Amino acid sequence: MADNTFDIIIIGAGPGGYVTAIRAAQLGFKVALVEREHLGGICLNWGCIPTKALLRSAEIYTYMNHAADYGLAADNIKFDPAKVVARSRAVSARLTMGVNGLLKKNKVQIIWGEAKLSKPGEVIVSETEKPAMLPQNLPPKGTLGAGTYTAKHIILATGARPRVLPGLEHDGKLVWSYFEAMVPQEMPKSLLVIGSGAIGIEFASFYNAMGVDVTVVEIMDQIMPVEDVEISKFAQKQLEKHGLKFKLSSKVAALKKGANNVVATIETAGKTETITVDRVIAATGVVGNIEGLGLEELGVKTEKGCVVTDGYGRTNVSGLYAIGDVAGPPMLAHKAEHEGVICVEKIKGLDAHPMKKDQIPGCTYCHPQVASVGLTEAKAIAAGFEVKVGKFPFLANGKAIALGEDQGLIKTIFDAKTGRLLGAHMVGAEVTELIQGYVIAMGLETTEQELMHTVFPHPTLSEMMHESVLDAYGRVIHM
């Protein structure tokens, strides 16, 4: 008979859940991980990773179309949507296999099915009734199934799903969520994207690059509303140059579905217009998966669709924890992973520190890319800081020019009084790979002095990070 008692049971094998499971196993706990659908969660199967594969195809396609700019010739440039999607699925499958291997190596017991908390310390797993999103990566072998399992500590890592707004419900055919948008069988001619957060803007960028006529509607007055307004405006201008159309301070009032198209009514400042598009992507955010877990029965405190936790993932119910999207924003994979590690280290009694939420970077992989950490200039000023702001454009960086990527900006915001790096904001090629330098600097509490004294390699894009800091203190060299 299988042993049904564990030290820790984690519900949900997304990036938060599986990383938490591995860390818990490293700490010597006997760990089980319950998953109903796919190892790696949305991130590996329907989110971060497969979109990066799609965007890479789009990027190379764009380069090929601009081959002449680099002295190269390419004719008859075409793509096959099915093969682009197939590559994206293969990337996803390879990584979920990898997760399976990691869990095995760390002796994490996978339990396949739908979990429900029955009482403190007990989870009842039943066969899942949720229809799988296809194509689905293969489920792992050697899992336990339906049954009653107990553990001293139970960690919810159930993630989130697309938010559905009334009138904008996904139907999987004409109105897509990120699931359908990830696996197009053919390219629509025109596309309406509702919402310009990271998900919306990445799909808009991908489809635009693949030749689709894309319109983005955003209810706020800037695209990517969480970003620094200057960066948003810069990105918008570049995206428009590539053919994207934006309607800001606007909302989609109605969607009228035809046989193979949709007429969308868009309201902007009291005025109404209609546009006809082949497909719609509703990317109006995500909401936590808190339903069907038995949370109400246990009296677990929730707020705005998420479980309320302290800095260590503890809920108001002893022995029950929550991490990642289900524990509240920002709903990012790297935040979930970090929260999970903190949670189990605290359970172990290690000297864990609550996560510094103001130091979580965010990345958007449109073209040009956007990456940021910390306070925007507006938020820093609103928080009462006297700021020093540095800016450096890609136009003045040797490597950027050589790459043929001379459009971008790196902006840094310092507290004038202490030299604390309050925020860093970037738009341009490969900035998602650059931001981590500033994240480390913030974490180690460097001031402008240490950043100025750091040697940045030449020729790299990272030199702009140096110049931006120098600019904040009136010492910029290449401007």
Added chain:
Amino acid sequence: MPTEIILPKVDMDMASGRISRWLVAEGAMVKKGDPVFEMETDKAAMEVEAPASGILGNVVAKEGMDVRVGEPVAWIFAEGENPSVIVPQGAPAVTVAALPVATSNISAASLTVTAASSGSVRATPLARRMARDAGLELASIAGRGPYGRIVSADIEKAAALRIVPAAIVPAPKAAPPSDAGVLKLFEPGYYSVVPHDTMRRTIARRLVEAKSTVPHFYVSADCRLDSLLKLRAELNEAAPIMSGAPVYKLSINDMVIKAWALALRQVPAANVSWTENAMLVHVHADIGVAVSVPGGLITPIIRAAESKSLSAISNEIKDLAARAKARKLKPDEYNGGSSAISNLGMFGVKEFAAIINPPHATILAVGGGELRPVVSNGTIVPATVMTVTLSTDHRAVDGALGAEVLGAFRAYIEKPLGMLI
């Protein structure tokens, strides 16, 4: 990788600690969480636990040494790791303090203790700059980052509390006579030299600081104890017996603590701490109770005393006092507090005035109860009377406010049934 054992910071204003005893021999196995050594600070002795399991090796801090906070004292090696390969980085991180001395035969020169430098305190660049700007000594700040590293949040906290460091308070201009000058006044052989321990040094430093920086103001009152003594006798008589002993035995001091806490609750403006930027108005009356211990005194704190029953206060102070005498109090049991009580009544003292212990703004000095003639309804009658003197920090508690809170205290003492509600 071997795991470093560092000297932990267990107290806000602690720069170094002394290794009093190693509990595990070099080369022996330790388990994570087991006590490995005993350390001694200004105020307490405590055991430090092993941060990892393995073999204790490379013990660089020997017994009797003073070690700066955050410095390594030894390493724990995993099995198979070679202890000889680890060499402490940089210069030896320990300073040998005044050597343990016998009783006499000590020269004046050796009485000067070398101060530990703060050059190697772990702190982030931002924390260093903020401390410099705020005029705070890094060595006086507890680091809450990895390995006890001081981070910006620690500086913000310290600046808010404004634990005034030596750098800001100018040393008194008139220097006290030198040790040699004092020794000259006495015939050698007619005195013995008892070196100061860390507690004595701390008491000296803190009281000089308190008396020279806090403007003291005093108000006194006589309190009739007859009702209180009667109530106390009744309460003690009513104590349930468990395992052959009463569950509690209230002392007058227990009732004084409770009355003082209730008075502070009634007059919250007096339950405060002075900081340069703001008044801290405390939610609870956390009452420090001066306990005399061999070689000095320490003030363990009854937290939220206003909310505790007399029996709870009584049992708690018994426990704290016993552990204070054994120097086994944890820092959070004697740090902070919002006021204090010093009771010398049991020594037959009639009245005295006490020195405020910052961050407190008040201290209540309690004399002994004695039979005195008092005038009641125009006739002289015998009554048991106790004289109390309240010292207030005049920056925080003005005279009238001091009188008001003392009046409230007297009301509770003289009509003690109010304490039971």
